[in-house]
Amino acid sequence: MLQMRPNCECCDRDLAPNGGEARICSFECTFCADCAETRLEGRCPNCGGELVVRPSRAVTLLAKFPGSAERVKKEHGACV
Numbered sequence: 800m801l802q803m804r805p806n807c808e809c810c811d812r813d814l815a816p817n818g819g820e821a822r823i824c825s826f827e828c829t830f831c832a833d834c835a836e837t838r839l840e841g842r843c844p845n846c847g848g849e850l851v852v853r854p855s856r857a858v859t860l861l862a863k864f865p866g867s868a869e870r871v872k873k874e875h876g877a878c879v
Contacts, residue, residue, distance in 0.1 A: 803856060803866030807831035809838060809878035816866030817855045824848035829871070834878065844875040 803816040804827065812831045814821040822835035824843035835841060835850040843850055856864065 800864065801853065801856075802827055802869075803853070804829040804871055805866055805868060806870045806872070807834055808871050808873050809834040809844075809875055811870070811872050816861060817858055819852060819855060821853035822850040823853045824850055829853065838877040839875075844877060845873070 801823075804814070804821075805816075806813055807830050808828055809830050810833075814829065814831060820832050822830045822832055824846055825848050826843070826846055828843050828845050830839060830850060839850065841850050842848070856866065
């Protein structure tokens with residue numbers, strides 16, 4: 800099951816677990832669509848992998864399987 804991290808690792812923007820704004824790599828590094836497309840050019844700054852749209856979690860399952868509350872923020876050159 801995906802962690803569904805709650806924020807962009809670059810700009811710290813909030814990302815809903817059932818919204819379409821999150822982009823992830825195969826390691827679940829998480830970024831907002833704006834940072835992924837404009838600052839990172841579709842590549843994860845951690846692993847170099849492709850950033851793709853994170854699947855949303857059905858609203859009916861969020862109570863039983865909520866997204867992660869752990870916020871991850873890293874210093875990336877493109878995010879400064």
